[in-house]
Amino acid sequence: xxxxxxxxxxxxxxxxxxxxxxxxxxxxxxxxxxxxxxxxxxxxxxxxxxxxxxxxxxxxxxxxxxxxxxxxxxxxxxxxxxxxxxxxxxxxxxxxxxxxxxxxxxxxxxxxxxxxxxxxxxxxxxxxxxxxxxxxxxxxxxxxxxxxxxxxxxxxxxxxxxxxxxxxxxxxxxxxxxxxxxxxxxxxxxxxxxxxxxxxxxxxxxxxxxxxxxxxxxxxxxxxxxxxxxxxxxxxxxxxxxxxxxxxxxxxxxxxxxxxxxxxxxxxxxxxxxxxxxxxxxxxxxxxxxxxxxxxxxxxxxxxxxxxxxxxxxxxxxxxxxxxxxxxxxxxxxxxxxxxxxxxxxxxxxxxxxxxxxxxxxxxxxxxxxxxxxxxxxxxxxxxxxxxxxxxxxxxxxxxxxxxxxxxxxxxxxxxxxxxx
Ligand code: UD1
Numbered sequence: 001x002x003x004x005x006x007x008x009x010x011x012x013x014x015x016x017x018x019x020x021x022x023x024x025x026x027x028x029x030x031x032x033x034x035x036x037x038x039x040x041x042x043x044x045x046x047x048x049x050x051x052x053x054x055x056x057x058x059x060x061x062x063x064x065x066x067x068x069x070x071x072x073x074x075x076x077x078x079x080x081x082x083x084x085x086x087x088x089x090x091x092x093x094x095x096x097x098x099x100x101x102x103x104x105x106x107x108x109x110x111x112x113x114x115x116x117x118x119x120x121x122x123x124x125x126x127x128x129x130x131x132x133x134x135x136x137x138x139x140x141x142x143x144x145x146x147x148x149x150x151x152x153x154x155x156x157x158x159x160x161x162x163x164x165x166x167x168x169x170x171x172x173x174x175x176x177x178x179x180x181x182x183x184x185x186x187x188x189x190x191x192x193x194x195x196x197x198x199x200x201x202x203x204x205x206x207x208x209x210x211x212x213x214x215x216x217x218x219x220x221x222x223x224x225x226x227x228x229x230x231x232x233x234x235x236x237x238x239x240x241x242x243x244x245x246x247x248x249x250x251x252x253x254x255x256x257x258x259x260x261x262x263x264x265x266x267x268x269x270x271x272x273x274x275x276x277x278x279x280x281x282x283x284x285x286x287x288x289x290x291x292x293x294x295x296x297x298x299x300x301x302x303x304x305x306x307x308x309x310x311x312x313x314x315x316x317x318x319x320x321x322x323x324x325x326x327x328x329x330x331x332x333x334x335x336x337x338x339x340x341x342x343x344x345x346x347x348x349x350x351x352x353x354x355x356x357x358x359x360x361x362x363x364x365x366x367x368x369x370x371x372x373x374x375x376x377x378x379x380x381x382x383x384x385x386x387x388x389x390x391x392x393x394x395x396x397x398x399x400x401x402x403x404x405x406x407x408x409x410x411x412x413x414x415x416x417x418x419x420x421x
Contacts, residue, residue, distance in 0.1 A: 004398070004406060006383030006390040007415035008365050012251035014412035018239045018258050018283075019403045020044035020070065020232035024194035026054055026094045027171040028201045028232065031225075032074040033063040034101035035175060036205055038227030045072040045232055046403040049396065053092045060088050061098065076227065080105065086112040086143060092400075096124055096168060099147060100176030103136050108148045113140060122331070126159055126166045130173035133157040134180055152180035154221050160188030163330055164301045165215065167192050174199060177219040178207040186217040192302040193262050197233045204228040236262040237308045238402060239284075241377045244312040245409065246286035247275045248319065248385045253412060256283040265305040269297055269313065273320065294322030294359055299330050308374050311337045315378035318346035319385060320359040328353045337375035340368040344379075344386055365390040370397040377402060384414055 025045050032040035045051060047067060055065045055072075061084065064075035082102055089095040089112035102109035114124065128138050128145070136149035154177060159169055170190040175198070177184035189195070191213060199212040205228050208220040239258035246253030247270065260267055260279050267277055267284075274293045278285040294317060299307040307330035317324040318341055328334055332353040342348055343366045347358040365388030370376025376398035383390030392398075395418070398405055406416040 001393065001421050002395045003419050003421065004380060004392040004395050005417045005419060006365070006380055006392060008383055008386040008388050008390060010249060010384050010414050012246050012249045012253050012384070012409065012412045012414060015254040015256050016242050016408055016412055017256045018234045018242070019046035021194050021197065021235040022046060022048055022050055022401050023167070023192070024197040024232050025051055025072070027097045027175065027198045028230065029054055029058065029065075029072065029074060030097040030101055031175050031198065031202055031205065032227065033058040033065070033077060034061070034080065034098060034105055035178065035225045036074070036076055036227045037224055038076055040074045040227040041229045042072040042074070043070065043229070043231040044234070045070050046235070048399065048401055048403055050092055050094065050400045053088075054094065057084055057088045057095050057098065060084065082106045082108050083110040084112060089114055093122060094168070096127060097172055097175070099127060099145060100131060100172035103131060103147045103149055104152055104176040104179040107150055109146070111145050113143050113145055126161050126169035127172045130157060130159055130169055131176060134173070134176055134184065152176055154180045154182030154184040154219070156185040156187070158187045165190040167195060170195055170217070171198055174209065174217055174219060175202065178202055178209070178222060178225060180219075180221040182221055184219045184221070186219070187215065189215050189217045190301060191215055193233055193236055201228070201230045204230055234258050234262070237306065237374070239263060240266045240306070240309045241312050241381070241402070243270060243275075243277075243284065243286050244316050245381045245384065247288045247292070248316050248381050250288045251286070251413070253286045254283055255286060258283050260284070264303050266309050266313070269295060269305060273316065292316060292320040294320040294324040294357070296325045298327040301330065307331050307334060310334065311374040311378040312381060314338065314348070314355060314357060315341060315382045317357045318348070318360060318363060318382065320357075322359055324357040324359070326355045326357065328355070336371035337378050340371070340375070340379055341382060343368055344382055344390065362387055364388055367391045367393070370394040373397050373401040377405070380405065380409070380416065384409070
């Protein structure tokens with residue numbers, strides 16, 4: 001297994017480019033492969049493990065895909081399979097995205113129930129409820145979800161769960177509804193930029209979706225969708241991670257290819273903590289002329305502070321003057337990284353879905369373990385700011401969602417080496 005050896009005490013300085021959004025590419029590729037009747041060409045696609053896992057799922061269903069120089073070609077599936085087996089689905093929860101499109105296109109689907117993961121139990125009741133609203137009969141048997149409907153029928157639904165809107169359920173039901181008979185209205189829809197990017201892609205394929213970017217999506221069903229060409233939006237979470245990396249190393253970093261509208265809450269909170277952000281049309285310059293201040297953060301669906309940035313900002317707040325409180329309201333037990341940061345000298349106490357972070361003056365390098373994608377990223381960032389060497393194991397988590405992380409960071413002053421055990 002690979003590890004990253006991070007030499008501490010480095011300062012980041014220079015321009016770091018942002019890749020395409022992982023969370024946008026995944027549903028877009030599903031829509032292209034299952035719903036489209038022609039070839040789709042997607043630009044700005046990051047070469048990530050998650051993208052390649054999804055390609056394997058889509059090829060298992062009969063699609064042909066090719067990823068070259070950040071362009072993903074997806075050939076229409078001629079003999080579409082309706083079954084997504086456990087062996088493929090278990091590797092990535094986002095494989096659940098094939099459920100809605102398969103029922104819409106074939107009238108039936110058999111998709112393995114996705115497993116839990118290191119950020120707590122993640123139910124799929126809203127995906128199932130949404131499909132039932134559209135007239136599908138859904139059952140769960142022996143670890144598989146079976147869904148069936150001769151043709152889905154448009155309807156009005158409220159798709160909000162106990163933790164608020166669901167990105168995955170909104171995407172799944174929106175995709176399914178594009179080919180339903182009549183009009184579907186989804187109230188309580190997720191508004192994340194990657195959900196909007198999917199909606200724009202579907203419209204380019206011939207779908208008729210209104211209300212993009214709002215919590216009420218109206219989808220007028222059409223008979224066919226065609227292939228199209230699309231440039232995927234940039235990855236807000238990758239950008240936010242590198243903004244934190246710039247701040248934690250007291251660097252001078254230009255994060256290129258991101259807009260403030262994609263990251264409103266992260267920008268606001270970084271500024272509150274004392275980071276200076278200078279936005280222009282192409283990106284943001286991040287500098288940290290003053291000491292970082294302790295602040296309080298509550299994670300929430302977009303436009304709130306994203307749970308996917310919670311670990312990284314916690315790393316920064318470990319070195320703040322004063323105390324910070326982070327309330328995790330989306331994935332309530334997503335705190336495994338806190339123990340790893342404490343191994344590096346941080347002072348974090350957990351109390352249910354809250355983390356209390358007492359700022360310390362220094363972190364020190366230690367052997368640590370990435371427990372999920374974002375938890376891995378914060379350990380790399382903290383390692384750059386720490387004294388001595390940090391060895392981050394389970395790097396495969398980081399590779400799921402960060403394209404060439406050590407290369408991008410080394411290009412602007414980090415000292416990170418990838419080694420094999
Ligand atoms: C997506 C992102 C993930 C991010 C999350 C929240 C992708 C591939 N992944 O995950 O990185 O952390 O959004 O921004 O885009 N829930 C239910 N029932 C459901 C579905 C979800 O109760 O049927 C709950 C979840 O447990 C969670 C909350 O709703 O507490 C939000 O989850 P959701 O937005 O669905 O997350 P994902 O789409 O899985």
